[in-house]
Amino acid sequence: MRYRKMIIKRLYSSQEVVEGLHLVWDVFIRENANSCTQQGIEEFARFIKMENFMPLVESGEMIVFGAVEGQDLGGVGAVRRDGHISLLFVRPDLRRKGIAKALVGEMCRYCTMQFALMRMTVNASVVSTEAYHHMGFRDLAPVQEKNGIRFVPMDLMISPANVRSFYNGKKHTGLFIGIAVTVLIFLIFLGLLFGKIISNFASGEGKQEDSSQFFEYNPDEDGEIDDIFGSNGNEEDNKDSSSEEAQGIEAIEDYEAENLPYTITEENYTYFSNGNKGEYPMQFDVKYPQITGVEGENIDKINEMLKDCAMSTVNTLYLAPSDSMKEKMLEESNPFLGSLVTYKVSYAGEDFISVAFNDIYYAGNTSAQYCDLRTRNIRISDAKQFEVADIVDLSDAFMHDWMKKMKGEAPSAEVLSSVKLNDFRQILNGEILENRYFDAFFVDKDGIEIGITYHYPGDGKKSSAESGWITAPFTMKEIIEYKTDSEFWNLVQSNN
Numbered sequence: 001m002r003y004r005k006m007i008i009k010r011l012y013s014s015q016e017v018v019e020g021l022h023l024v025w026d027v028f029i030r031e032n033a034n035s036c037t038q039q040g041i042e043e044f045a046r047f048i049k050m051e052n053f054m055p056l057v058e059s060g061e062m063i064v065f066g067a068v069e070g071q072d073l074g075g076v077g078a079v080r081r082d083g084h085i086s087l088l089f090v091r092p093d094l095r096r097k098g099i100a101k102a103l104v105g106e107m108c109r110y111c112t113m114q115f116a117l118m119r120m121t122v123n124a125s126v127v128s129t130e131a132y133h134h135m136g137f138r139d140l141a142p143v144q145e146k147n148g149i150r151f152v153p154m155d156l157m158i159s160p161a162n163v164r165s166f167y168n169g170k171k172h173t174g175l176f177i178g179i180a181v182t183v184l185i186f187l188i189f190l191g192l193l194f195g196k197i198i199s200n201f202a203s204g205e206g207k208q209e210d211s212s213q214f215f216e217y218n219p220d221e222d223g224e225i226d227d228i229f230g231s232n233g234n235e236e237d238n239k240d241s242s243s244e245e246a247q248g249i250e251a252i253e254d255y256e257a258e259n260l261p262y263t264i265t266e267e268n269y270t271y272f273s274n275g276n277k278g279e280y281p282m283q284f285d286v287k288y289p290q291i292t293g294v295e296g297e298n299i300d301k302i303n304e305m306l307k308d309c310a311m312s313t314v315n316t317l318y319l320a321p322s323d324s325m326k327e328k329m330l331e332e333s334n335p336f337l338g339s340l341v342t343y344k345v346s347y348a349g350e351d352f353i354s355v356a357f358n359d360i361y362y363a364g365n366t367s368a369q370y371c372d373l374r375t376r377n378i379r380i381s382d383a384k385q386f387e388v389a390d391i392v393d394l395s396d397a398f399m400h401d402w403m404k405k406m407k408g409e410a411p412s413a414e415v416l417s418s419v420k421l422n423d424f425r426q427i428l429n430g431e432i433l434e435n436r437y438f439d440a441f442f443v444d445k446d447g448i449e450i451g452i453t454y455h456y457p458g459d460g461k462k463s464s465a466e467s468g469w470i471t472a473p474f475t476m477k478e479i480i481e482y483k484t485d486s487e488f489w490n491l492v493q494s495n496n
Contacts, residue, residue: 024087037148062086107120124151249356346443354443388429403416419437
């Protein structure tokens, strides 16, 4: 059986909210109440009582979303301004259709775009923890009990680069990622101080302008994870969604040669401080690949190059800060340091590896938010690293072709029309221009993507600040006329 299209929409009016709370209560009583004490049931009932809940919605402290099929409400999600998921309920007859996953996805998108949050939290019911695990959440502590309700505190690191604006159906092959630098310092600051387990039952003040949109959701015939509250704990039939287009580095079509002489493993650097022990509030979560299965000085060097690339922000901000960085932090009234790094091994050949790192970071305070793409393209036999200027001739013909592709990938990016073409040539030639722009390229299954990371300041009037990266895709056939005589081409062309 195929279901009609489901949309995820923001619930504003008292009529919409009360309908959602009726659904919440119905599911809770039938499937969750037996895991709570009588005190817990009464506490939950007080929380969702209209006279208590609606003021939170009206003030903007609580943002409510509904999954609507025609005129029928199939699921409800509610999230606080600090990124804490307070409600997530789906009708039993619509389980395993991806509704809860879609609601969580929209809550993540909203919190990222509106509040620049990089972390979501939830107090998950005990029976729903496996479903949350499947969506990437991790346990913060063992089972807790508060006011008669048993739960597991969990969190999920989210990246604005990987949160899709679902109402926009176009896939940017060139992986355009633009992040508006948000100046809601206090709200972001609260949302990023992760050290405390926050109850579901909190109130607040303040109104946030909404920019959320509708998006259409097509449930899969085989079903998705949707049973968050009231899950029966059997997740064997749950599958990752294949209907949503990936973006950011996740959209890269990677290539891996057969019978590689090495193995690629993953390492992770994490560190957290809530600021209570004399340190600045900070959160670091950095992932990077390492080559194993073979030994040698060059392999050690390559692994160090990959680690250093991933850890670049952590080193600059925390492990080895400059004197100017130290002075900057002393002047901050709301200091915060953060870096979330993910990666994709976009090309793994017998003697060549290409890796793209995406870094979402906060450089000193909660309004200094950036997104960088850093890449490493390395010959394995001698640890030689290749740059853009090594592999292509930065001629006028190439630059015009490159710019055409860049604007095709990101037509609304102000940076592409404001920076001169010759300045872009300098950037692709390896110059870090004005300490704001630098180049990057990676090899993937289809060819080569060449682009820039930018911290575009804007003029404060017609254009606003932008941070992110854009890459222009070239197939191997398209890049032929611009190739240099670099040894690089002998490493990749035979496999494409």
